[in-house]
Every structure is written in structure tokens, then in C-alpha cells.
Amino acid sequence: MYIESVVVSGPDRRDASVYFTKGANVVQGGSNTGKSYIVQCIKFALGSNTPPKTIDESLGYTTVRVKFINDDATSFTIERGLSASSKPTFYDESGEVQVLGVKHNPTKMNSISNQILDRLGLNGKLLLKGTTSLNNASFSLRDFEKVFLMDETRIVADYSPLGTGQNDGATKEKSILKLLLTGKDDAGVKQAKKELASKGALRHRVAAVEDIIRQFYPDDDAAEALELQKLNSFTAQVALRLGVAENELEGAFHSSEDLFTQKANQLSELESVEGKLAEDKALLDRFDMLGQKYESDRQRLQGIEQAAVLLDGSDAVLCPTCGNHFDSESCTTDVEDIKKGVSFELNRISKNIHELAEAQGSLTAAIERNASSAEATKTSIAALERLISSEIQDSVQAVSDLKELASCLRQDKSALERRVADKVRLKGELKRLGILLLEEQNTYMPESFEETAQPLVKEIEAILKRWSFPNYSPVTFNFATRDITIGGSARGNFGKGYRAIASAAFALGLMNLLKLSGRHPGFVVLDSPLTTYKEGDPEPGEEDKEVAEDMIYAFYQDIADNFKDSQVIVFENKEPDTAIIPHLNYEHFTKSRGNGRYGFFPLKN
Structure with missing residues (x-):
């Protein structure tokens, strides 16, 4: 051009x-x-x-x-x-x-x-x-x-x-x-530049891994191995002692079988009494409601009785039944009949109230007896539990303590094993990166x-x-x-x-x-x-x-x-x-x- x-x-x-x-x-x-x-x-x-x-x-x-x-x-x-x-x-x-x-x-x-x-x-x-x-x-x-x-x-x-x-x-x-x-x-040069950058990244990674090992895993490998060996030994010893303690606990349970049987019987009896108590209390509540109804009916009849007396002595009041004056010609209602009927009903209700009171008294007495029996049974059960506890408490505590110790040892052992494994992986990665760094780079000429x-x-x-x-x-x-x-x-x-x-x-x-x-x-x-x-x-x-x-x-x-x-x-x-x-x-x-x-x-x- x-x-x-x-x-x-x-x-x-x-x-x-x-x-x-x-x-x-x-x-x-x-x-x-x-x-x-x-x-x-x-x-x-x-x-x-x-x-x-x-x-x-x-x-x-x-x-x-x-x-x-x-x-x-x-x-x-x-x-x-x-x-x-x-x-x-x-x-x-x-x-x-x-x-x-x-x-x-x-x-x-x-x-x-x-x-x-x-x-x-x-x-x-x-x-x-x-x-x-x-x-x-x-x-x-x-x-x-x-x-x-x-x-x-x-x-x-x-x-x-x-x-x-x-x-x-x-x-x-x-x-x-x-x-x-x-x-x-x-x-x-582009590919060579990438390889150079890759080498730089490898060196940075090596430095980072070395820093992690130095900062978080400074312990000597031999010391960690000895500590792990001790933990394994302690774990085995605790496992043996736990087995013995569990056998002792099982023996204590066997020796206390009669006490457990008595406790079970007492619990069954207590359950029966408490069930009866609940039923009686519910029945007593129903009796109270019935008594209230009887009393309401009695007061109503007494009111009717008083009204009949008043009607019988008054010509100005009209009959509530037919609406006429109280005389033989115009009113067919007989006030005496009303009085007699009310008196009969009052007598019947009074009898029912009396009989209901007797039943309530009898039921209240039964409730008190059952409540007393339930308290006695509970006291007996508590005594049995104290007796059972005194028989097996030491064995239970020994088993519990040994299980807690075994759990702590397992956690310590697992943490140390993870720590050792992580350190081994980091050192393996460090070795791999070192090998890569030693590989000859394709320099650009x-x-x-x-x-x-x-x-x-x-x-x-x-x-x-x-x-x-x-x-x-x-x-x-x-x-x-x-x-x-x-x-x-x-x-x-x-x-x-x-x-x-x-x-x-x-x-x-x-x-x-x-x-x-x-x-x-x-x-x-x-x-x-x-x-x-x-x-x-x-x-x-x-x-x-x-x-x-x-x-x-x-x-x-x-x-x-x-x-x-x-x-x-x-x-x-x-x-x-x-x-x-x-x-x-x-x-x-x-x-x-x-x-x-x-x-x-x-x-x-």
C-alpha cells in the first residue's frame, strides 16, 4: 500500500x-x-x-x-x-x-x-x-x-x-x-509463562503447608506415637475394669431380685388403689351434683305448697290452672289435691336426700381409707427403693464412672489419631509438592x-x-x-x-x-x-x-x-x-x- x-x-x-x-x-x-x-x-x-x-x-x-x-x-x-x-x-x-x-x-x-x-x-x-x-x-x-x-x-x-x-x-x-x-x-512464551506461574503457585503452597505444620503440628512424631501408645494401653485397661464392674452390677441385681419383686407388687397394689380412689372421687362428685338437684326440687315444691295455701284463702286470685275464680261452679281445680301431691313429693325427696347423705358418708369413708392405704404403699415402695439402692449403688456408680472414663479416652485417642493422620497427609502433600518443584521446567528460549x-x-x-x-x-x-x-x-x-x-x-x-x-x-x-x-x-x-x-x-x-x-x-x-x-x-x-x-x-x- x-x-x-x-x-x-x-x-x-x-x-x-x-x-x-x-x-x-x-x-x-x-x-x-x-x-x-x-x-x-x-x-x-x-x-x-x-x-x-x-x-x-x-x-x-x-x-x-x-x-x-x-x-x-x-x-x-x-x-x-x-x-x-x-x-x-x-x-x-x-x-x-x-x-x-x-x-x-x-x-x-x-x-x-x-x-x-x-x-x-x-x-x-x-x-x-x-x-x-x-x-x-x-x-x-x-x-x-x-x-x-x-x-x-x-x-x-x-x-x-x-x-x-x-x-x-x-x-x-x-x-x-x-x-x-x-x-x-x-x-x-505464553505456555512458559503459565508454567512459571504454576511453579510460583507451587512454591507458595509449599510455604503455606510448611507454615501449617510448624504452627499447628509442632510436636515430635515420636512423642505423638508414644502418647498414642499410652492411650491405647489405658483404653484396654479401662475396658477390662468396666467388664468386671458390669459383672458385679449384674450380680447385685440378681441378689436384689426379691426386693424388685416386692417393689413390683407394691407398685401394682398402688396402681389399683389409686384407680379406686379416682373412681370414688368421681362418684362423690356425681353425688354432690344429685344432692344439689334434690335440694332444688325440694325448694321448688315448698314454694308450690305455700302458693296453694295463699290461693285457698283468696277470692280475688284466679286459678293458675283454668283461669277462673276458686269456687265449685267455675273452677275444677282442687287446692287440697295440690297440697296432698306437693306433700307427697316433699316426703319422697326428703327420703332421697337422707339416703344420698348416707351414701356420701360411706363413700367419703372409703376414699379416706384408700388414700391412707395409698400413702402407706408409697412409703413401703420408697423403703424398698432405698434398700435396693443401698444394695447396688456402689456397683452402678463404678460402672458409670468407668464408662465416662472410657468415653473420654476414646475421644482423646480419636483426636490424636486424626491429628497424626492430618500431619501425615500434610507431610505427604509437602513431599509431593517438593517432587513437582524438582521437575524441570520447560524454559522458554x-x-x-x-x-x-x-x-x-x-x-x-x-x-x-x-x-x-x-x-x-x-x-x-x-x-x-x-x-x-x-x-x-x-x-x-x-x-x-x-x-x-x-x-x-x-x-x-x-x-x-x-x-x-x-x-x-x-x-x-x-x-x-x-x-x-x-x-x-x-x-x-x-x-x-x-x-x-x-x-x-x-x-x-x-x-x-x-x-x-x-x-x-x-x-x-x-x-x-x-x-x-x-x-x-x-x-x-x-x-x-x-x-x-x-x-x-x-x-x-
Whole structure:
């Protein structure tokens, strides 16, 4: 793929735009003409968290759009608002629109990083960050961007082009280079990490088991075994004594059989008497109720008798029976007959009351006799119980005491046996964990890829030769610094000018090598690769001198002639030779209001 255009727009603003083609592209101009702003726009569209730095000319502009052309001539555009919190919008040629995130997620396609890396077959790849800790991270576009989008700070950096200059980045930088050169990532580190975590968990478990044994089972094994032996002996002795005591108790029961028989007879007799008492008391209650009824009837009859006497002596009162006056002609009721009947009933009821009183007296006497008999029987039973108790009490107490002692011994023995068994299990678990810890762990060793770096350094050396880089040979790769050495000197030891040119050669050589396997986007952006270069003896640590026109000429001529199948975008202060400009897609920012294009942003009227 390659970048076709970068367009920045805003309300009531003329678009600021720059267009590129496949092959060599050069945007040349002085400082503060917007060249670096364009580089920042490209980085921001590709998912950087930092928007382009605000400059006076950019005020009022709100959106950046970068259009890319795929190798099959299809295209896609990334649009993003010029603020740190904005999310990029992805426009496919087919019309599909997706709002994407900027954070890489290896399991989803919801970020710019995923979209670009997926096109290169590099999405979901894993990087090794630490050989001891086995820390790892997903390969993201931010990791790759360092070697195809070099701003003016990175291009002169004295640390590896693959990293950020951090002391702990060595392992990750090697992992990135291995992935790019071989297509193989460090996915095996995940399993090794799990095993390492498992070992850590085992060590924690060993420490926990040892702490439990030390804290809760501090006794010596021999002392516990002796204590258990003593408990077994005591238990056996108590069991023998209990058997003897139970036999003695059984004998005592046999010798007291007559007493038990007497007690049983007495209990039976008591039950009979108490039953009779209950019956008599219930009958006496019924007699009381009958007596109350007799008394009620007697009082009623006496009332009738008095009423008859009153009726017999009064002519004004009407007969309650027929309602007429008491005379022979009008009333058929005979008051004398009433008197006689009432007198007869009174005599009969009085006789019944007398007979009932005699029966109540007789029943009360029987109840008193039975109550007295019951009390006597209870006293006799109590005496028998005391006698029986005195006969077997000692034997019962002895059996009870021995049973309680036997129960306590069983509990102590069971608790000690459980304690010993738990301790044995814990020690067995400790031994098992120790064996697991001694088992060899499958350590993760990153695959060697030194040989695959040879084609890369050959490609870089060929580029430096074409650029007339002094003492360009041999170019080698130092895996300790993850950087190239040129003519025996580390790239980072050169002055800024040589470092910048060497960084550009590294990025272009890597693109030439990786595009054969499809693992490169196909474009390289270089910000100011020549500005700091000055001619001189390229010895490490020495400052560069005058501008070397032959180096600049060779650089521009080479990117025009040898990168037609890919894209190189150069932002530079140094102007190409006029003879080369026709072979470039060339944009010149004049920084002059009346001469050509002033800069990236249109001049305000």
C-alpha cells in the first residue's frame, strides 16, 4: 500500500493538502512550513495518542484525512478529529464505515492497528518482553511504525531504530526484529509463562503447608506415637475394669431380685388403689351434683305448697290452672289435691336426700381409707427403693464412672489419631509438592534468528554504497544494541548527520527485504534525513562539517531510481538537484508569499 494524500480541513477554512504517488516523493522547504506537521498527521491517523502540535497556521482546522491505496488498487481512508480524545473513522472503498479505537486489541478488529496489521499478516502476534519474567505483549502498529515512519527526532536517535531507548526494551526489540524478519512471533512464551506461574503457585503452597505444620503440628512424631501408645494401653485397661464392674452390677441385681419383686407388687397394689380412689372421687362428685338437684326440687315444691295455701284463702286470685275464680261452679281445680301431691313429693325427696347423705358418708369413708392405704404403699415402695439402692449403688456408680472414663479416652485417642493422620497427609502433600518443584521446567528460549539478519545488512550496505557513505563496509548487525554497525563503528556513535542517513538506510533496507514477504506496508516516511548531515570524516564522536552535495545528490538519485515499486516520502530542507526533480513527485514549500506554494497550510487572505 502507499499514501495517496493527507488533507486537513476545518469550518470556513481552505483545505490544507498534499498528494503523493508511488515511488519517490519529496516535500522540500524551510523550517516552519508545515513539513513536520504532515508527518504528525500521518502518525495521528495511524493511531497515535498525540495529535499534531498546534501551530499558528493550524488554528481553526479540526479534521485530518489520510487516504491509502492498496496493492490491488482499492483504497481506504482514515479520518480523525484533531483532538487527543477523538476516535478514527475508517472508510472502506466499498462504502463500509467503522469508528475504531486507538488501543490495539489482538482478539478484535476494532482499532486502526488491527486493520493495518491484519493486511500484513501480523495481527495477533506476540512479543517477548523479558526472558526471566517471561512478560509478553501483543505486537501493535506502534511497535512497527518506528521503522517505517521516522520523524526528525527518531531519525537522529542514538538508540536502536526498533525501540524507544528504554533500558528494559532490549528483549522486546529483538522479538520485534525476529517477527519482521522471519514472520515467527514468540507465542510459545505464553505456555512458559503459565508454567512459571504454576511453579510460583507451587512454591507458595509449599510455604503455606510448611507454615501449617510448624504452627499447628509442632510436636515430635515420636512423642505423638508414644502418647498414642499410652492411650491405647489405658483404653484396654479401662475396658477390662468396666467388664468386671458390669459383672458385679449384674450380680447385685440378681441378689436384689426379691426386693424388685416386692417393689413390683407394691407398685401394682398402688396402681389399683389409686384407680379406686379416682373412681370414688368421681362418684362423690356425681353425688354432690344429685344432692344439689334434690335440694332444688325440694325448694321448688315448698314454694308450690305455700302458693296453694295463699290461693285457698283468696277470692280475688284466679286459678293458675283454668283461669277462673276458686269456687265449685267455675273452677275444677282442687287446692287440697295440690297440697296432698306437693306433700307427697316433699316426703319422697326428703327420703332421697337422707339416703344420698348416707351414701356420701360411706363413700367419703372409703376414699379416706384408700388414700391412707395409698400413702402407706408409697412409703413401703420408697423403703424398698432405698434398700435396693443401698444394695447396688456402689456397683452402678463404678460402672458409670468407668464408662465416662472410657468415653473420654476414646475421644482423646480419636483426636490424636486424626491429628497424626492430618500431619501425615500434610507431610505427604509437602513431599509431593517438593517432587513437582524438582521437575524441570520447560524454559522458554527465543529462537535464534541471527542468520536471517544477514540479508538485511547486505541490503543496507548496498544502499549506503549507492549513497557514497564513507567507509560503508562492512555493515553488520549488533544484537546486543539491536542496531547496525558501519565499517566497524556503531551507528549510535556517529554524529547526528551520519546517524540520520544510516537510520534512513535501515528503514529503506528493511522495507526492501520485508515487502517480498508482504510483511511491510510498502511505504517509508523520512523526516529530515539530510538536514543535519555535513561532510567530514565519519568517525564516531566527531561533529560533521560542511554539507556534502555528492551525498545529497546520491540520496535523491537513489530513491528516484531504486524505489519505484514502493513509496518513499522525504520531508527535507535540502533541495534536490534540478536534474533529479523531474524524476520525483516533488512539492516545494517556498516560505515566500509571492513565490510558489508558501507551505502546507494555505495563506490567509
